[in-house]
Amino acid sequence: MTSPSAQPPIAIGVDVSKSELVIAELYVDGSFTHRSLDNTIAESERYIAELLEAGFAGRVIVESSGHYQWPIVLAAVDAGVDVRLLNPLQAASRRRGRVRKTKTDRIDAEILAEMAWTERNLPAAFVRSRGAIRLRQLLQLLSQLERSIQQIQATLRAHREASEYAGVTPAHTLADLEVSLSELKARRRALRRESDEQARSLAESTTAAAFARLPGITASCAGLLASELEPTARANAWVAYVGLDVSVHQSGKFQGRGRLTKRGLPYLRKRLYQAGWGAAMNTEAGHRYYRELRHRGRGHKEALVIIARKLLRAAHALAQKPHQAVDVERLFALPA
Numbered sequence: 001m002t003s004p005s006a007q008p009p010i011a012i013g014v015d016v017s018k019s020e021l022v023i024a025e026l027y028v029d030g031s032f033t034h035r036s037l038d039n040t041i042a043e044s045e046r047y048i049a050e051l052l053e054a055g056f057a058g059r060v061i062v063e064s065s066g067h068y069q070w071p072i073v074l075a076a077v078d079a080g081v082d083v084r085l086l087n088p089l090q091a092a093s094r095r096r097g098r099v100r101k102t103k104t105d106r107i108d109a110e111i112l113a114e115m116a117w118t119e120r121n122l123p124a125a126f127v128r129s130r131g132a133i134r135l136r137q138l139l140q141l142l143s144q145l146e147r148s149i150q151q152i153q154a155t156l157r158a159h160r161e162a163s164e165y166a167g168v169t170p171a172h173t174l175a176d177l178e179v180s181l182s183e184l185k186a187r188r189r190a191l192r193r194e195s196d197e198q199a200r201s202l203a204e205s206t207t208a209a210a211f212a213r214l215p216g217i218t219a220s221c222a223g224l225l226a227s228e229l230e231p232t233a234r235a236n237a238w239v240a241y242v243g244l245d246v247s248v249h250q251s252g253k254f255q256g257r258g259r260l261t262k263r264g265l266p267y268l269r270k271r272l273y274q275a276g277w278g279a280a281m282n283t284e285a286g287h288r289y290y291r292e293l294r295h296r297g298r299g300h301k302e303a304l305v306i307i308a309r310k311l312l313r314a315a316h317a318l319a320q321k322p323h324q325a326v327d328v329e330r331l332f333a334l335p336a
Contacts, residue, residue, distance in 0.1 A: 008054040009033070013112025014062045015105045016069045023047070024109035026117055034106055039068060044075035052079060059084055059116040063091050063108070070133065073126055085126045086112065094119075124230075131202055135227060136265070138195040143267040145188055152181055196220040202227035210322035211315050215286055215331075216279030216307075221271045225315055228268060235316040243269050244309045276308030279332075289332035296335075307332075 009025035021037040021044070037043045060076055060083045062069045069085065076083035094111055095103065115122070128136075156177055163170035171177075200208070203226035211222035229238050239245045243264040280290035286307065293303040314331055318324065 008051070008056040009058065009113075011058045011113045011116035012051070012056075012060045013109040013114070013116060014060065014069075014072055015109040015112065016062060016065045016072065017105070018068050020105075021047075021072055022105040022109045024106065024113045026110070026113040032110055032113065034109070039071060041071045041075065044071040045078075047072075048075045048079045048081060051081065056081070058082070059122075061086050061112040061116040061122075063088055063112060067137075074130070074133075077126060077128075082125050084116065084122050084124075086115070086123065090121075091115070129202075131198065132227070135195065135198045135202060138191065138198060139224075139265050139267045142188070142191050142195055143265065143270075145184075145191065146267070146270075149181070149184055149188060152177075152184070156181065192220075196223060199223040199227040206322045207231065207319055210318040213326045214275075214279075214311055214314055214318070215283045215326075215328055216275035216277070216311060217315070218275070218278075221275055224268060224271060225312075226319075228265070229315075229319070231319040235313050238312055238316050239309055240264075242272060242312060244272065244305060244312065272308040272312060273304055275311055276304040276306075279311060280304060280307055283328055283332070285328045285332035289334060292334050 007028060010028050011026045013024045013026070015022040015024075016039065019039055021039050023035045023037065025033045025035075027033070037047055060072075060081055062073055062083060063086050065088075073083055073085060091108070091111060094115055095108070156174065160170055160174060199220070200223045203223045208219075208222045208226040211217050211225050212219050214222075217225075229241065233241075236245070241264045243266070245263075279286040280303070281287060290303050290307065293306060294300070298306065310331065314326070318326070
């Protein structure tokens with residue numbers, strides 16, 4: 001655990017795979033020690049306990065890898081260790097800056113350890129509870145399930161339509177497949193209810209109630225926003241987290257058309273889009289604002305995204321002052 005000087009490491013990087021954790025421990029003299037552990041909860045907890053016993057007080061950086069990172073991350077959180085979950089893109093930019101283009105698990109772990117010690121632009125310490133992680137997994141499952149349902153539905157509809165145009169009998173199993181699709185949709189509804197209940201259990205009730213006062217924001221959508229979005233983050237960070245920010249493509253006099261980055265949770269973005277639709281169709285001020293956007297050349301989807309982004313920024317303001325009134329006319333004041 002310790003270097004020859006008997007001092008604890010100053011920073012640690014962990015490269016994660018399904019079965020193994022490759023760890024690089026950085027010391028104050030710039031040297032590294034390395035170790036490999038089985039990627040299990042027991043091994044992760046034992047390693048973190050050894051770190052604390054040695055007097056470690058630095059940061060641990062773990063590169064996000066879908067779900068394989070949870071044993072080491074949660075072991076660190078439970079022990080009160082400062083652990084940062086890093087986007088792979090951020091680590092990749094540091095890796096590209098190296099003169100030697102060698103890539104191994106040990107080198108990747110060393111890069112993460114160096115970033116833990118020197119990088120200023122790191123994500124905040126990871127503090128999410130297991131309940132919050134469960135909600136995230138439920139929403140990811142729901143998003144993937146919805147895509148699958150759309151694909152199956154389109155496939156079955158196309159087959160039935162093609163058979164009708166050709167005047168041939170469709171597949172004998174088509175009716176059974178359509179029944180299975182209906183059952184899958186029922187499971188989706190149950191999953192929605194489960195995710196909504198999980199969000200309500202995590203959301204701060206005052207904040208969720210404030211969000212629900214916004215036009216188009218249902219109680220379930222308000223609970224999702226209140227449970228997923230960090231109140232202390234800036235409004236732009238909320239927009240980026242949901243993936244409603246616009247990418248910029250510009251070079252010299254060329255100005256490309258911006259597109260949504262679509263980062264973050266697709267399901268949360270979809271719910272906000274639906275909220276924008278509800279606000280545009282069910283409030284006089286929202287519908288007036290939507291018509292003005294369309295008059296100025298915005299497409300239907302683009303106008304709804306603009307309204308969804310406006311609702312998200314309004315929710316951010318309410319997160320800071322939950323008891324302030326919601327002025328719908330001011331919210332949807334026509335652009336100059």
